[in-house]
Amino acid sequence: xxxxxxxxxxxxxxxxxxxxxxxxxxxxxxxxxxxxxxxxxxxxxxxxxxxxxxxxxxxxxxxxxxxxxxxxxxxxxxxxxxxxxxxxxxxxxxxxxxxxxxxxxxxxxxxxxxxxxxxxxxxxxxxxxxxxxx
Numbered sequence: 001x002x003x004x005x006x007x008x009x010x011x012x013x014x015x016x017x018x019x020x021x022x023x024x025x026x027x028x029x030x031x032x033x034x035x036x037x038x039x040x041x042x043x044x045x046x047x048x049x050x051x052x053x054x055x056x057x058x059x060x061x062x063x064x065x066x067x068x069x070x071x072x073x074x075x076x077x078x079x080x081x082x083x084x085x086x087x088x089x090x091x092x093x094x095x096x097x098x099x100x101x102x103x104x105x106x107x108x109x110x111x112x113x114x115x116x117x118x119x120x121x122x123x124x125x126x127x128x129x130x131x132x133x134x
Contacts, residue, residue: 064095072121
């Protein structure tokens with residue numbers, strides 16, 4: 001008997017006008033309890049990341065990217081003051097890029113990121129799509 005499960009991925013996105021917010025994306029897994037898989041998901045490329053220390057002020061994502069945290073903790077904060085921490089085993093998507101006609105304003109748009117604790121941050125960055133050049 002086939003079972004269906006959902007993987008719910010935290011996502012940093014924006015409202016189309018530039019205000020970033022946390023949402024979720026659902027991926028369906030199919031199969032039985034011994035193995036459940038999603039449909040194939042296209043990706044452009046991937047990179048491996050290591051940071052001993054990291055703190056970045058407000059910025060937006062470039063291309064939509066899925067991040068898989070291997071070690072360490074990264075705190076992602078929004079201009080609203082809302083934040084989430086992502087640690088070993090967590091996944092999230094950063095896709096709060098701005099459309100070309102919207103001028104970036106720090107503290108109004110995007111998200112900030114900084115490491116929490118002393119454990120080096122290791123992650124896999126999977127670029128999901130490449131935004132069209134305008």
